[in-house]
Amino acid sequence: MHAEVRRPPRAQHDEPWSPGSAEEGTPHPSRARRDVELRLYGLNAVHAVFSRRPQAIRKLYLIESRIPALQPLLKWCVANRVGYRVVEEQDLDRLAASTHHEGVIAEVLREEPLAMSNWLRDLPDGPQCALWLDGVGNPHNFGAILRSAAHFGASAILLPKHSPLALSGAAARVAEGGAEAVPMVRMGRQDNALAQLRSAGFMLAATVVKGGSDVFDASLPQRLVFVLGSEGEGMDRELAAACDLRVSIPGSGAVESLNVAAATAVLLAAWRARL
Numbered sequence: 001m002h003a004e005v006r007r008p009p010r011a012q013h014d015e016p017w018s019p020g021s022a023e024e025g026t027p028h029p030s031r032a033r034r035d036v037e038l039r040l041y042g043l044n045a046v047h048a049v050f051s052r053r054p055q056a057i058r059k060l061y062l063i064e065s066r067i068p069a070l071q072p073l074l075k076w077c078v079a080n081r082v083g084y085r086v087v088e089e090q091d092l093d094r095l096a097a098s099t100h101h102e103g104v105i106a107e108v109l110r111e112e113p114l115a116m117s118n119w120l121r122d123l124p125d126g127p128q129c130a131l132w133l134d135g136v137g138n139p140h141n142f143g144a145i146l147r148s149a150a151h152f153g154a155s156a157i158l159l160p161k162h163s164p165l166a167l168s169g170a171a172a173r174v175a176e177g178g179a180e181a182v183p184m185v186r187m188g189r190q191d192n193a194l195a196q197l198r199s200a201g202f203m204l205a206a207t208v209v210k211g212g213s214d215v216f217d218a219s220l221p222q223r224l225v226f227v228l229g230s231e232g233e234g235m236d237r238e239l240a241a242a243c244d245l246r247v248s249i250p251g252s253g254a255v256e257s258l259n260v261a262a263a264t265a266v267l268l269a270a271w272r273a274r275l
Helices: 031-036 043-052 068-079 089-096 116-122 139-152 169-175 190-199 237-242 260-272
Strands: 037-041 057-062 083-086 104-109 128-134 156-159 184-186 203-207 223-229 245-248
Touching: 037 043, 037 089, 037 169, 043 057, 043 068, 043 104, 043 169, 057 068, 057 089, 068 083, 089 104, 116 184, 116 190, 128 139, 128 260, 139 156, 139 169, 139 260, 190 203, 190 237, 203 237, 223 237, 223 260
Parallel strands: 057 083, 128 156, 128 223, 156 184, 203 223, 203 245
Antiparallel strands: 037 104, 057 104
């Protein structure tokens, strides 16, 4: 027997609906607001942020058919005076600049990356695997990496000091909730980051297309950082030389290599199989 589906009461402090344009980024945005807020879309992405940090939600837009799936969130919005709007699908298309929103969009506060020292301080003992992303930029690849990282229980995404990589709505949707499950960590200077990781018992494995040990046969340590290069140029040579291991994923040779997102899933599965 299904519960009756009704349109929840509108939050009292909602402003008049105005979707703005895809170029603006948010309804009536200011630059400061765009810097601190993120537009999430997709059911799993929105459910994940509601489950983990509901206080970050600032606004919600949904189509009427999504009311049953989102009733707990809508009730929370009413109780906490967070505005929402039931809108038409084309309004969400404009807001997301995409048709892949799955009928819901949430404006949420961005979560700042952790400092390396704080992440290491709170990291439990025992097996841990993190991903050092050296130049990965494609949001769909990043989202797929986050999804695999969450699935295999990766400890963190490690970002170089000046990396511009940040979570986007597209990446969060592809991650299917994984963006809320895996912390992002901002490193300092490369030499300092390497020293900090090694002092915490980690070894670093450079992932290379050719010339590395077969990842399925290699002796992988329980505390490991896979260092992954950019989609086009690959890994920085200096960084690769500074790693403790070099690993490759064997294949048929019919194609040169896997893309960085697919390779991440294989690498994490190979590490987890050793536990």
